[in-house]
Amino acid sequence: MTKDVIALTERMPEPLHVLAGLLSGGPDKMVGTEGDGAVVQLCDEQGRPLVSIEAPLLVQVAGEAERLLGATPPPLPFWWTEARATTGVAEAERLAGTFAARLALLAGGAAWPPQAARNLAVVESDGVGVAPTPAAAQPAVDVLTDKVAVVIQDRPVVAMTAWLADAFRASANAGLGLQIVSPAGTTLSPAVRDTLGDWPSRWVVQDEREGYYDGRSGAVLAWQHGMFATVASPDATPTDLNTPVAATFQEVSETGERQLALTFRTAHPADDRLVLGGALEAVWSELTGAPPAGWGTAEPANLPWSPRQLTDVAFERAPEPSWFVVVGSPERPGLATVRVTRTKAGVEEEVTLAFGYGADEVVPTEALTRVAEVLATRHNLLSMLVQIRKARRDLAVPPRFEGPGVPVAFVLGAEEVRRMPGDRARRTPLSQAPVPLGPRTRPAMYYPLPGDPSDLAGWQEFERLVRHLKGA
Known part of the structure; x- marks a missing residue:
């Protein structure tokens, strides 16, 4: 039960x-x-x-x-x-x-x-x-050791509920990892995946053949020394543990489904008139034709979309950071997490956003330049990375291999471009020249990248671009 x-x-x-x-x-x-x-x-x-x-x-x-x-x-x-x-x-x-x-x-x-x-x-x-x-x-924690807090979640989707969010905060404050254990067939909400972090935090999936495996990497796991940890294969050596990968994790099939993923940061002066969420709403409207449907401080997202109410909550929590989840309508799956942080310069929003598309739907990549220009000219964009992934339309994260996203574009805000010496932001080693956005005297830069989800070479191009922009 x-x-x-x-x-x-x-x-x-x-x-x-x-x-x-x-x-x-x-x-x-x-x-x-x-x-x-x-x-x-x-x-x-x-x-x-x-x-x-x-x-x-x-x-x-x-x-x-x-x-x-x-x-x-x-x-x-x-x-x-x-x-x-x-x-x-x-x-x-x-x-x-x-x-x-x-x-x-x-x-x-x-x-x-x-x-x-x-x-x-x-x-x-x-x-x-x-x-x-x-x-x-901490009603969500089932097992507590000196290394990790273990949470057992037997539900279709492991979501960032208020209880699980409390467990994340408590384990982080105690210097512990958080390990989520779920049965086969369970998926993760993107909000949980993006918060889970690295070792010793894990998503532990029960498996009939292997016992347990890591739902994100596929590594076979066992309970040892007070936490779930990787096991070594029989032919492992002291210098090469050669961790086996669960067969279930590798059972994948091509569905033609895709996700468009955007990660961007904006910065605003701390002002009584500031309203947060405007950048996210602008992106959502440009890509889907409608604003987000709802938001909340945990899942389920329970409130109708309201930038003003979101701002009020962030203001009440300041100077502590705030975290929100934002969702779209069932017709166009979309989910974003927003982290609001006070900095010396003002207020910064960090947004991770994804939309899902079926095999017969077109990913609106032609709108990306317009999206970038809106963010750069109206919402104080610092930077944005856009990727396309071979992943589920419903955005749920399965305990199966999903290939990494491939970069479609990188955008540098006008202030970041201004800080670069000479023509570094304009003259790059990429084959395609950047597209200036906004005023000619103070432009942002849009850098097109290959964006083929079947070809990981796009990451090499992105790395070349970043190294160039940093002056390496």
Whole structure:
């Protein structure tokens, strides 16, 4: 049975009331919450967490339940309430499933997954109570060692939920890696892939043949010395471990699907009139004909797109950095992550954005020059890299080999061009000359690159360009 259960309801649920009704001990046991009321956690007599329940989230963005759960939700807007059961404890899994079923019954809706919510009976609560501080601090972590925090995620898409985001922050602050364990068939949200980082953080996939393997590299893994680590092949030597690659990871087929990926940075003076998100909205509109559909501080993205509201949240969190996820409509899959940081020069936005295209759809590469000019002339662009990848239209990251993206274009903002000595920005070793963008007296530069996803030679051209621009 899954470790996470989710209630999708038409009306705002009252989790405390439902929990009180579930427990045979009555409402007297529901005497406290954690996380400023955001999390309720039930524990056994020894203080071990059984079930953690997050505050309901109002979702106002179409397609998020379908994208992340493969579930059909109630009509918009609807309420999303998550409960996480402690791994391997039958009582915890039964209590979480019953909670979600009762919530869906009382507030109108359905529980996910359906098989987790078959029992509507009262749950025996002898020895169960509300967790004291700080037990509820990290409800997402299943195993904690002196090297890593391990999170088990048995859901169709491992998304950057509020719980998982908390686990990322806590492990980083403690100097630990984060290892996400999921069954075969699970995919990652791009938001999780781009945040996961390097060793010892990993996406660990269960596999019938190999046991476990790394979902991003394919390396066969085993639990050793307090974390999942690569194993050496039988013919390994002390100087060459020759890590085997899982056969499942290598089972790929050509579908013709593509992704257009853009990574760009903008910088703005710190001003009370500043509105963030304008650059992302401009790119989205130029490439799809419409602005983003929604945004949030975690997945699911629950709020309709609003640069003003996004700016308000970033302003409230300053000077600490802010992280957001932005999504498109189900008809045109698109997902971006935005990191807002205060710098000495002002406010910087770093955006990672991808759109998915089917085999019969045209990737709009002809619009890239116009996109670059809009960013350079209206949104204080610093730099942008554009790539095309052979990857899924729905943007989900499978535990299979996906080739790297190939650079289509690189753009240098006007201020960055101005800082370069002489004609270095204009005269490059590439066969194609750069395209000036904006005013002739203060242009940005657009550098076309080969961009053939079947030919990795584009990276060699990109490396030559970067070395030249740096004066190497």
